[in-house]
Amino acid sequence: MTQIQLYSTLTRTKTPFTPIDEKLVRMYVCGPTVYDFAHIGNARPVLVFDTLFRLLRHVYGEKHVVYARNITDVDDKINARAAEMDISIRELTEQTALQFTADVSALNALPPSFEPRATEHIVHMIAMIEALITKGFAYVAEGHVLFQVSTCKNYGALSNRALDEMLAGARVEVAPYKRDAMDFVLWKPSDTQTPGWDSPWGFGRPGWHIECSAMAKAYLGEVFDIHAGGLDLIFPHHENEIAQSCCANGTHEFARYWLHNGFLQVEGEKMSKSLGNFFTIRQLLDAHPAEAIRLCMLMTHYRQPLNWTEKSLQEAINTLDDWYGAIGDVHAGEMPHDALNALADDLNTPKAIAELHVLKTLANKGDNTAKAALKAAANMMGLLQLTQTQWRAARNAHIQLDAAQVEALIAARTQARASKNWAESDRIRADLNALNIEVRDNTDGTVSWQVKA
Ligand code: AMP
Ligand code: ZN
Numbered sequence: 001m002t003q004i005q006l007y008s009t010l011t012r013t014k015t016p017f018t019p020i021d022e023k024l025v026r027m028y029v030c031g032p033t034v035y036d037f038a039h040i041g042n043a044r045p046v047l048v049f050d051t052l053f054r055l056l057r058h059v060y061g062e063k064h065v066v067y068a069r070n071i072t073d074v075d076d077k078i079n080a081r082a083a084e085m086d087i088s089i090r091e092l093t094e095q096t097a098l099q100f101t102a103d104v105s106a107l108n109a110l111p112p113s114f115e116p117r118a119t120e121h122i123v124h125m126i127a128m129i130e131a132l133i134t135k136g137f138a139y140v141a142e143g144h145v146l147f148q149v150s151t152c153k154n155y156g157a158l159s160n161r162a163l164d165e166m167l168a169g170a171r172v173e174v175a176p177y178k179r180d181a182m183d184f185v186l187w188k189p190s191d192t193q194t195p196g197w198d199s200p201w202g203f204g205r206p207g208w209h210i211e212c213s214a215m216a217k218a219y220l221g222e223v224f225d226i227h228a229g230g231l232d233l234i235f236p237h238h239e240n241e242i243a244q245s246c247c248a249n250g251t252h253e254f255a256r257y258w259l260h261n262g263f264l265q266v267e268g269e270k271m272s273k274s275l276g277n278f279f280t281i282r283q284l285l286d287a288h289p290a291e292a293i294r295l296c297m298l299m300t301h302y303r304q305p306l307n308w309t310e311k312s313l314q315e316a317i318n319t320l321d322d323w324y325g326a327i328g329d330v331h332a333g334e335m336p337h338d339a340l341n342a343l344a345d346d347l348n349t350p351k352a353i354a355e356l357h358v359l360k361t362l363a364n365k366g367d368n369t370a371k372a373a374l375k376a377a378a379n380m381m382g383l384l385q386l387t388q389t390q391w392r393a394a395r396n397a398h399i400q401l402d403a404a405q406v407e408a409l410i411a412a413r414t415q416a417r418a419s420k421n422w423a424e425s426d427r428i429r430a431d432l433n434a435l436n437i438e439v440r441d442n443t444d445g446t447v448s449w450q451v452k453a
Contacts, residue, residue: 002059004344006226007303009234009258010158014346017257019225025056025065026224028216028255030233031115033072034096035081037280038103040293040308041230041264041271047294047382048261048302048347049228050109054380055343058335068114068219070212071097074205079194089195093119103281106290108382116215118206122197124214125206128248129186129199137247141177143189143202149182152243158258159235184240186210209240216255217245227255231262264306271308279308289394291383292316298349298381314436317395323356323374323384324391326363332379333372340377349381406437410447413439 004017019025029049032038049069056065073093082092097117105111118125129145132138137151149155149163156163166182174181185207190196196203206214216224222245229238238258245254266277284293296316300306336359342351356377362370378384386394409428416424432439438452 002340002344004055004059005346006257006259007346008256009260012160017225019060020223020256022060023064025060025226026220027053027056027065027067027226027228028212028220028224029067029069029112029227030212030229030237031069031071032096032100033075033077034093034100035075035078036096037282038100039271040266040279040281040284043104043107043281043293044264044297044302044306045228045230045261046104046109047107047297049259050104051298051343051349051381052226052228052259052347053110053112054382055347058340058380059344066114066220067112068116068216069112070215071100071115071117072208072211073097073117073119074195074211075208076194099282103285106285107281107294108290108385110382114219116219118211118215119195121211121214121218122206124218125210126187126197126199128210128214128217128244129206131248132186132244135247135250138186139179140201141179143204144175144177144185145187145201146178146183147186147240147244147247148179149184149243150180152247154246155243156239158239158242161235161239184209184236186244209237210244212237213241213244213248213254216241217249222249222251223253224255226257226259228259228261231260234258234260259302261302262300262305264308266308267310268307288313288398289317289320289391291320291385291391291394294382295320295353298383299353301350302347310435317436319353319357320383320391321395323360323378324386324388326360327371327375327384327388329387330368330371330375332376333369335376335380336373339373339380343380352377352381406432406435406449409435409437410439410449414447 005014006017007014027049029045032042053065053067078089078093082089085092129138132147133140133145138145138147156166163182167180187199187201187204187206189202189204194205196205216227227238227241242254246252265271266279269275269277271278292313296308296313297306299312299316336355339352339355342348342355345351356374359370359374359377363374375384409432413425413428416428429439432449436452437449439447439449441447
């Protein structure tokens, strides 16, 4: 059996992955809060951990891997957005969850084994909070239930922070009902405008962290193998999940391996609406073939920061052109060892992609085993799932879509040249180059263009 190695944030080392039960490997990934279209950064954990899911299924067998990814459908961001859009909270969460599913399945993410919604697990959350109160880890104050961080022995182990330092550094404007600044909300009161459920502490709603603790337990048990999400979730979300789960369940551990993906930036900058470099998955899918988006995401190792650029997307398209061209319509063969070992080494997708390039060279020389191996390895990363004809169609559909944009750039370039603004015309040519468009200045003064072969 292939030995997978995983880097865990908890131990800060890469160690051999040994599941608690080989016949039931269990993984939980924090899913989206459904209030708006998911952005391209949100797609990163989905695609990275989907690739891990595929690898685990390959190594342990499809029936022996359970993957839960939740949908957070109760959250104050949702309430605010629904009010802003003047639609009901339910309408907003339903439509956003559907959009999310459509977007990530377009990117070839397999459906998780379970996709629990927070609102369907309120009873589990209430039960867990009751256990925390009974055992002395939580207290009730002014309709709120708070987790008392100072009662939890290992608090700070995941994020590598010392509790006393955190307390000293905590902001001063702390809610008056908190015993300690670091105490966090398990339950809070709702008014008639906000979603709420009856509880022993009155009408209210859960805090975000307890949602994941309760859902993970409901589907995976008290202690399971892998818990994952983006880097920003280490603190406080995952730290709090561990505290709640261990204290409520009376266990000394919650998940064995904690995996975190690095952040995605766009063209070297933090993605933000105000900078105008914010893309939803849907916008990217409208403009580019889905497999190119997926490949582009996997070209960087998941723990590294990822710089999303038009250039890297173009590189992904070219790579797929090469691979599809090399394999024709071959059936997938055996999974090649080198690519498998790369993926097993803490999901080293850039290394696996390099191995695929090696296979491509062999395939281009007519090596049929290499063709079948290339297809198998790409499939394991959720790539090369189309026929060659389908790929060409997908690719050309998007090129057609961009024709108007290309024409506009060429017109702007012609104008820049007419006014002898060479810097501007060079800049536009670089843009066109990035779009893989070749421009030809004809002797009769007209300009023609084509997609580079
Ligand atoms: P959210 O809906 O904001 O809670 O995020 C859902 C998931 O997307 C979490 O695992 C986040 O860590 C992850 N995420 C959000 N923004 C980015 C980003 N720019 N790059 C990578 N992951 C991100
Ligand atoms: Zn979570």
